[in-house]
Structure formats: structure tokens, C-alpha cells
Amino acid sequence: MRILKHGFLSLVRKPAKVLMIFAILFVVFSLLFTGVIIQNSIDESKVFIRKQLGAAVEYKADYQKAYSEELEDEEYMKLQLSKTVAEDIAKDPVVQQVYYSNSNSLMSKELKTAEYWERDGQKEYYDNTYIDEDGNEIKDNVYFQLNGGNVAEPLEFSEGDYYLVDGEFPTQDQVKEGYPYVLITRELAERNNFVTGDLIELFDWEENTYDLEIVGIYDGIQEGHMGNNLFVSYEFIREMNMNMYPDDEEMMEYVNRIIFMLADPLEVDGFVERNTSKLPSEYNYLDAATTQFDTLTKPLDLISLIASLLIWVVFGAGIIIIIAIVSIFVRDRKFEVGLLLSSGESKLRIVMQFIYEILCIGLVAFVLAILMSNISSAFVSDWIVENQLVEEEAAPGSRDDMYYGYYDTNVFGDVDMNNIAEDFNVSMNQEVIWKLFVINIALLIFASLVPLSIIMMFNPRQVLQD
Amino acid sequence: MAQEKEIQFELKDISYSYIDGGKKRVILNGLSYAFEKGKFYTILGPSGSGKSTLLALASALDKPESGRIEYEGQDIQKIGFTKYRRNCMAIIFQKYNLTDYLNGVENVESSFYITDKKSPPNRKELSYKILSSVGIVQSKADRRVNKLSGGEQQRVAIARALAKDVSLVFGDEPTGALDTATSHEVIELFKRLSKEYGKTIILVTHSDEVAASSDIALRLHEGKLEEMKGNA
Numbered sequence: 238m239r240i241l242k243h244g245f246l247s248l249v250r251k252p253a254k255v256l257m258i259f260a261i262l263f264v265v266f267s268l269l270f271t272g273v274i275i276q277n278s279i280d281e282s283k284v285f286i287r288k289q290l291g292a293a294v295e296y297k298a299d300y301q302k303a304y305s306e307e308l309e310d311e312e313y314m315k316l317q318l319s320k321t322v323a324e325d326i327a328k329d330p331v332v333q334q335v336y337y338s339n340s341n342s343l344m345s346k347e348l349k350t351a352e353y354w355e356r357d358g359q360k361e362y363y364d365n366t367y368i369d370e371d372g373n374e375i376k377d378n379v380y381f382q383l384n385g386g387n388v389a390e391p392l393e394f395s396e397g398d399y400y401l402v403d404g405e406f407p408t409q410d411q412v413k414e415g416y417p418y419v420l421i422t423r424e425l426a427e428r429n430n431f432v433t434g435d436l437i438e439l440f441d442w443e444e445n446t447y448d449l450e451i452v453g454i455y456d457g458i459q460e461g462h463m464g465n466n467l468f469v470s471y472e473f474i475r476e477m478n479m480n481m482y483p484d485d486e487e488m489m490e491y492v493n494r495i496i497f498m499l500a501d502p503l504e505v506d507g508f509v510e511r512n513t514s515k516l517p518s519e520y521n522y523l524d525a526a527t528t529q530f531d532t533l534t535k536p537l538d539l540i541s542l543i544a545s546l547l548i549w550v551v552f553g554a555g556i557i558i559i560i561a562i563v564s565i566f567v568r569d570r571k572f573e574v575g576l577l578l579s580s581g582e583s584k585l586r587i588v589m590q591f592i593y594e595i596l597c598i599g600l601v602a603f604v605l606a607i608l609m610s611n612i613s614s615a616f617v618s619d620w621i622v623e624n625q626l627v628e629e630e631a632a633p634g635s636r637d638d639m640y641y642g643y644y645d646t647n648v649f650g651d652v653d654m655n656n657i658a659e660d661f662n663v664s665m666n667q668e669v670i671w672k673l674f675v676i677n678i679a680l681l682i683f684a685s686l687v688p689l690s691i692i693m694m695f696n697p698r699q700v701l702q703d
Numbered sequence: 704m705a706q707e708k709e710i711q712f713e714l715k716d717i718s719y720s721y722i723d724g725g726k727k728r729v730i731l732n733g734l735s736y737a738f739e740k741g742k743f744y745t746i747l748g749p750s751g752s753g754k755s756t757l758l759a760l761a762s763a764l765d766k767p768e769s770g771r772i773e774y775e776g777q778d779i780q781k782i783g784f785t786k787y788r789r790n791c792m793a794i795i796f797q798k799y800n801l802t803d804y805l806n807g808v809e810n811v812e813s814s815f816y817i818t819d820k821k822s823p824p825n826r827k828e829l830s831y832k833i834l835s836s837v838g839i840v841q842s843k844a845d846r847r848v849n850k851l852s853g854g855e856q857q858r859v860a861i862a863r864a865l866a867k868d869v870s871l872v873f874g875d876e877p878t879g880a881l882d883t884a885t886s887h888e889v890i891e892l893f894k895r896l897s898k899e900y901g902k903t904i905i906l907v908t909h910s911d912e913v914a915a916s917s918d919i920a921l922r923l924h925e926g927k928l929e930e931m932k933g934n935a
Binding site for chain 2: 238239242243246247250251572573575576577578579580581582583696697698701
């Protein structure tokens with residue numbers, strides 16, 4: 238009770254000293270808070286970018302590295318993806334689903350192709366007939382590109398590139414057992430009058446024939462050259478490989494794409510860090526759109542560094558300044574301390590009174606500094622958005638720029654500097670205010686305890702004589 | 704049959720010295736004395752004789768080199784210096800020693816907080832009453848202490864000591880900064896404290912006039928206390 242009453246009266250009746258301490262704390266807090274708010278906004282912006290890029294991590298071969306190191310042909314095996322390793326990595330608790338797939342091709346002489354190009358807005362289908370030297374019309378093979386995955390709904394569908402217009406996806410058991418099902422394009426179905434339930438007969442290079450049941454017809458982001466793309470199961474392609482290359486075990490286990498879908502986009506960095514060491518070769522890597530992320534966050538990192546420096550410099554200087562002003566504060570009240578000690582007041586309670594007074598001033602300085610730094614941070618934010626968050630050209634030689642094989646669904650979300658600039662916001666939230674409050678209290682108590690601890694060493698007689 | 708003396712406070716073989724210019728200077732040398740309850744004592748002695756040191760030791764603001772100080776038969780070191788200062792004694796200084804950002808009544812009221820006894824709910828009214836008993840009216844009691852005269856400030860300091868409700872009151876030249884008339888009034892107050900409230904008053908003073916007003920005047924000579932007269 239005495240601490241509260243006397244602490245309050247001391248503040249109210251000695252306004253000059255209070256104002257001096259307040260002014261210093263206000264400046265220190267405002268600078269500190271501006272730095273923290275900017276830092277926090279940058280962290281939130283990074284979270285935004287990461288969320289926009291999605292929760293996918295792709296296990297890839299690093300062709301860029303292989304080219305730059307001029308690997309010999311036989312060494313290219315080092316780039317091969319391992320399904321066993323992928324299954325091991327998929328045990329990581331943050332993995333929700335692992336997708337892997339393989340591709341191959343089959344042929345037909347009977348079916349009409351669904352591949353075309355456009356001329357004057359008209360579709361012109363590739364012709365698979367030609368006239369030989371003797372003037373005979375020869376029918377060439379029509380090629381079909383097979384994509385075999387390990388899940389009932391292929392990634393291209395779950396990512397929204399394609400959608401079913403008829404039929405349904407196979408069951409997971411059919412996928413697992415390698416049942417000869419197929420999803421075909423609407424173009425192919427229309428060209429050949431196929432409906433779901435029909436069988437397509439195709440053959441491979443060894444002339445092994447396969448009857449595939451059409452379970453679904455799809456449409457979506459299609460280009461003319463993709464009309465013959467078929468979706469089958471990974472196990473079906475594995476069986477095809479067994480038929481075609483019975484002695485080549487590596488071919489049977491071959492995988493050309495592995496993607497891990499995580500539960501939370503914010504888990505990707507930790508996931509990559511934990512699992513990179515499990516990769517079989519230095520020519521493999523886990524790609525979490527790292528290059529995109531790094532390119533987009535580069536300007537933010539620079540500002541973050543400056544904000545961090547500001548925070549630490551002000552924090553350090555703040556501690557020294559607060560130690561100095563509290564020392565003056567204690568020295569000015571030495572007599573009062575002696576008087577209280579001679580009355581039997583404990584040193585600890587005297588220290589508590591002074592801490593209470595400093596915290597009261599600090600609290601007012603805190604509230605006003607929050608308001609002030611909100612305004613100043615808004616200016617800094619505008620500057621960042623106008624001058625730093627501007628579109629830059631993609632980093633040259635980015636390995637994400639390299640695509641091999643056929644069309645790959647982009648599993649990473651789209652985000653650019655405009656999105657980041659639109660999202661960039663320094664407005665306060667409860668979490669930031671709480672964080673600042675804790676920093677404020679910690680700074681004040683820590684810096685005050687150093688000079689206040691001198692009171693604990695006071696000799697009451699000496700203090701009264703001084 | 705002679706009535707047995709009731710000892711309030713006792714100094715037992717107290718010694719104290721300090722180093723001055725490389726030489727050991729003995730201030731108190733095996734000093735012993737027993738102070739009776741309810742008596743008004745004064746301690747006289749020339750400057751540098753160790754009066755203030757004696758008072759600092761008696762009020763536990765400093766520690767003796769050797770010897771014991773007992774309050775109602777209990778070693779004050781065992782009571783605990785802070786606890787002893789808080790619950791057993793009060794001290795009044797020459798320079799009043801009031802808290803400058805508090806007014807008169809708030810200074811007195813503070814005594815009710817710095818104690819292990821339960822603080823009365825009507826402490827403010829009690830403080831006004833005590834101030835009134837030492838001649839400070841409410842309008843003055845409500846003034847910041849630096850707006851009061853020296854005599855008024857000393858009265859507030861005495862009222863604060865009274866509010867502590869302890870039976871032992873020390874004074875370190877409490878009239879030293881006052882004019883003769885005010886000094887006389889303050890001494891009368893101390894006499895009243897001793898007679899009406901049964902408090903043991905021990906004042907250190909230079910003044911023979913103050914000493915003459917006390918029940919027992921003591922002289923500090925060569926580190927020991929000697930009784931000059933006894934009016935009890």
C-alpha cells in the first residue's frame with residue numbers, strides 16, 4: 238500500500254524528473270518498437286510468401302549441377318530419383334501425402350490422334366498416314382503419352398489443372414494393384430467416340446498389347462499437343478517396363494517425379510532441412526520453391542537486417558541510457574532511502590517502490606511510443622512498398638527454370654512482388670503489442686535493477702550523513 | 704521496599720572505532736548503560752565525542768565493533784536491525800528528515816505503513832489528531848513539508864515518531880536547527896511524550912538547557928557515559 242501510494246505521489250509531485258525520464262524512455266521505445274514492428278511485418282510477409290508458394294516439396298534431380306560439372310554419361314545415374322528414399326522421407330510426420338509417378342508411351346494404329354495445332358482458329362490434327370516411295374498409303378503409329386501415379390486422384394487433378402467431365406477416378410486398390418484403367422482427354426474421347434467403360438487396345442515397342450478400361454474422361458488446361466496424354470497407375474507402367482525390359486531392374490523401379498505434400502506450408506523449410514541428408518546423392522535436392530522464395534524475400538531480408546541492427550543498437554543504447562537515468566534517479570533520492578531505512582523499511586520494498594515508479598512512467602511511454610511507432614512504421618512501410626518491393630528479373634541460372642520431359646503440373650503456388658506489396662502491412666496486432674510490452678518491461682526491469690541494486694548495499698547511517 | 708527499575712534499553716560493553724589518517728580512533732570504549740522505561744534522557748558531549756555514533760548504534764543504523772545492545776532484554780541483532788527499527792523505536796533528526804514530496808499528514812501516515820502492526824483504517828484521522836497534539840493544525844498538516852517552518856517540520860517529525868506507537872524514541876540534536884522559542888516548545892513536547900505517553904526518550908544534544916529539562920543527563924566522556932544529574 239505504501240509503495241503504491243508513495244510511488245504515485247512521488248510521480249505526480251515531482252513532474253520535472255518524471256518528464257525527463259519519460260522523454261528518454263519514449264524516444265528509446267519508439268525507435269525500438271519501429272524496428273520490431275518492421276521486423277514483424279517482414280516475418281509476416283515471409284510467412285505470406287511461403288503460404289502462397291504452397292505446402293509442396295519436390296524431390297528433384299539437379300541437372301544444372303550435373304551440366305556444370307560435366308558429368309560422364311554413366312555418372313548420370315547419380316541423378317536418378319529413389320522411390321525407397323522417398324518412402325523413407327515420407328515417414329516425416331509433417332508429410333500428408335507423397336506423390337510419385339513414372340511415364341512411358343504406348344501406340345495404336347487404329348485410333349485417331351487428339352493432338353492438333355491451330356491454324357486460323359481451326360484445329361488441324363496431326364496426320365499419321367503417309368505415302369511411301371511406291372505410292373502406297375502407309376498408316377503410322379499414333380503415340381500416347383502415359384503418366385502413371387501412385388494415387389487415385391492424380392496430382393494434376395488435385396492441383397486443379399484438370400477435371401473429370403465424365404466417369405470417376407479409380408479406387409485406391411485399383412491403383413495399388415496396377416489395374417489397367419485409363420483417364421483420357423475429352424478430345425480423344427470425342428475423336429474416337431469413346432465413353433467410360435470402353436476398352437482401348439494399345440501396344441508397346443515390343444508389340445505387347447494392353448487393354449485399358451476408360452474409367453474417366455477429363456478436360457482442363459489443354460494444349461493441342463497434349464490430347465493424347467493418358468493417366469494410368471504407377472504399377473501399370475512398372476508392369477509395362479517389366480514386359481519391355483525384363484532384365485533391367487533399375488527400369489522397374491524408375492520414378493520421374495516425386496512430390497511431398499505437407500500439412501502446413503510453414504513446415505517446408507524444416508522439412509527440407511531435416512531430410513536433405515537422406516538424399517542418395519549430391520545431385521538430388523528437395524525443392525520447396527527455394528529459388529522463388531529467396532528471390533522474393535531478398536529485398537525483405539535487407540530491410541530485416543537493417544531493422545535488426547536498429548533493434549540491437551537501440552536496445553544496447555537503451556540499457557545504458559536507462560541505467561544512467563535510474564542511477565541519477567536513485568542518487569537524487571538517497572536521502573529518502575536513508576529516511577525509509579531508518580524507519581525500518583526493507584531495502585527490497587524500497588527497490589520495489591522505485592521499480593513501480595519507473596514502470597508507471599515506462600507504461601505511459603510504452604502506450605505513446607506504440608502510437609508513435611505505428612505512424613512512423615506506416616511511413617517506413619510505404620517506402621518499403623514503393624522502393625523495395627518491386628518486380629525484379631528472375632535470378633539467372635535458376636534450376637527451377639529447367640523442365641525436363643513432358644508437361645509438369647506446377648505444384649508451387651504463384652506469387653509475385655505485387656502480391657507481396659499488396660499484403661505488406663505494418664498494422665499492429667495483439668501479438669506484436671504483447672511482444673513489445675514484454676520487451677519494454679524486460680528492458681526497464683533489467684536496466685533498472687543494475688543501479689537499484691546499489692540500494693541493497695546502502696549503509697543507512699552513511700546514506701543519511703551523505 | 705525500593706521499586707525495581709524497569710529497563711527499556713541497555714548498552715552492554717559497546718566499543719566502536721574507525722581509522723582516521725591511518726590511525727585507529729577509538730570513539731566508544733566498553734560503554735555500558737541501562738536506560739529506564741519512561742524516562743527522558745539527554746546525552747551531552749563535545750563535537751566528535753561520539754554522540755551521533757552512539758545514537759546510530761542505538762538505532763541500529765550502524766553496528767558496534769563489540770558489545771551488545773538490548774531492547775527489553777533482547778539483543779537487537781537477534782530481533783533483526785530492520786525489524787527493530789520498524790517495530791521498536793523511532794528516531795528524530797536535526798534536519799527533520801521528512802519526505803519532501805509528501806505533505807505533513809502523509810508523512811505522519813507513512814508510519815502506519817512501515818510497521819508489522821496492523822494499519823488502522825482511520826490512519827488519516829489519527830495522523831491529524833497526532834499532529835494536532837504536537838501543535839500542527841489541519842491546514843498546516845495538508846501543506847507540503849517544504850512549505851512549513853523549521854519548527855513545524857520538527858513537530859511533524861515528532862508526530863511521525865509518535866504515530867509509530869513505539870516506546871523508545873531517539874533524537875539526534877532535534878532542536879539544533881531551531882530558534883530558542885521553538886526549541887523550548889519542542890523540548891516541552893519531548894517531556895510530554897515521556898510523562899504522558901510513558902515513552903523512553905534519548906536525545907543527543909549540545910545544549911545545556913535541553914539537558915536541564917531531561918530526567919537524566921549523561922555526558923559522553925572518553926568513550927563512556929557518565930551521569931551528570933538525576934531528577935527522577
